[in-house]
Amino acid sequence: xxxxxxxxxxxxxxxxxxxxxxxxxxxxxxxxxxxxxxxxxxxxxxxxxxxxxxxxxxxxxxxxxxxxxxxxxxxxxxxxxxxxxxxxxxxxxxxxxxxxxxxxxxxxxxxxxxxxxxxxxxxxxxxxxxxxxx
Amino acid sequence: xxxxxxxxxxxxxxxxxxxxxxxxxxxxxxxxxxxxxxxxxxxxxxxxxxxxxxxxxxxxxxxxxxxxxxxxxxxxxxxxxxxxxxxxxxxxxxxxxxxxxxxxxxxxxxxxxxxxxxxxxxxxxxxxxxxxxx
Numbered sequence: 001x002x003x004x005x006x007x008x009x010x011x012x013x014x015x016x017x018x019x020x021x022x023x024x025x026x027x028x029x030x031x032x033x034x035x036x037x038x039x040x041x042x043x044x045x046x047x048x049x050x051x052x053x054x055x056x057x058x059x060x061x062x063x064x065x066x067x068x069x070x071x072x073x074x075x076x077x078x079x080x081x082x083x084x085x086x087x088x089x090x091x092x093x094x095x096x097x098x099x100x101x102x103x104x105x106x107x108x109x110x111x112x113x114x115x116x117x118x119x120x121x122x123x124x125x126x127x128x129x130x131x132x133x134x
Numbered sequence: 135x136x137x138x139x140x141x142x143x144x145x146x147x148x149x150x151x152x153x154x155x156x157x158x159x160x161x162x163x164x165x166x167x168x169x170x171x172x173x174x175x176x177x178x179x180x181x182x183x184x185x186x187x188x189x190x191x192x193x194x195x196x197x198x199x200x201x202x203x204x205x206x207x208x209x210x211x212x213x214x215x216x217x218x219x220x221x222x223x224x225x226x227x228x229x230x231x232x233x234x235x236x237x238x239x240x241x242x243x244x245x246x247x248x249x250x251x252x253x254x255x256x257x258x259x260x261x262x263x264x265x266x267x268x
Contacts, residue, residue, distance in 0.1 A: 010232070019148075023236035030242045067243065086245035096241045097254060098144070102157035103237060104258050107230045108164045109201065111220035114263040120231060121255055124238050129248040 009050050017052050021060035029069050029080065030128050040070070040078040143184050151186050155194035163203050163214065164262050174204070174212040 007024045009017050028034045040046070043061065047054040065072045068083045088096075107117050141158045143151050162168045174180070177195065181188040199206045202217045222230075241251050 026243055027235050027239035030239045088244040088246050092244040099237050101161050103233050105161035105164045105262055108262045109160055110222045110226040112222050114259050124235055125248050128239055128242045
């Protein structure tokens with residue numbers, strides 16, 4: 001990874017650590033910041049850096065491998081591979097809608113302004129769908 | 135609640151059932167669809183309707199009471215109360231940013247188009263911040 005991976009674990013979060021790691025790597029993968037051919041840090045090294053058990057990192061890598069992002073051949077470590085464009089399943093669409101509603105309702109309840117939220121959303125969208133804005 | 139509450143529990147979800155119930159009620163509360171004075175269904179009735187343990191519903195109600203949405207006086211059931219506008223804490227802002235990034239990256243990875251996601255986001259924002267758009 002370029003310099004050091006900028007991954008952070010929030011121990012106070014209800015989201016399990018492996019899912020936090022997978023989510024952050026997925027965002028980097030989606031944004032093209034970890035291109036095909038890139039080798040991820042060895043499980044034990046990243047686990048040390050993040051202060052988590054190596055099984056936690058291994059599970060994050062396996063999650064991403066199952067999604068088609070990584071090749072996990074023994075001895076070679078985790079390597080980013082070319083991934084086919086996906087078509088979302090009905091389940092994935094419903095899941096997304098529910099989670100987005102829950103998240104945005106929480107933001108509104110916490111007092112975030114619609115402007116602040118919209119701005120953040122737009123910045124994210126242009127980062128994650130770089131060059132795909134059609 | 136008007137007619138029947140349209141709450142659904144997704145047993146396949148990684149989100150605990152109580153949090154799903156709280157999130158769906160919070161969205162209704164934020165959108166003004168459960169105005170102050172409205173009485174929520176008794177814990178045991180909603181638990182039966184949803185097919186969950188009554189403690190699950192009780193925990194969802196308690197979560198919302200802790201957030202200032204509900205009054206839970208014994209014997210009266212759960213009643214929606216007037217809630218002060220909140221100012222988001224730094225922690226809540228950071229939490230929101232992380233979760234939004236994780237969610238939108240997952241959507242992009244699943245192949246949802248930026249247009250579909252943006253459309254959904256806008257519909258939600260206008261529902262949840264009704265009359266507060268700037």
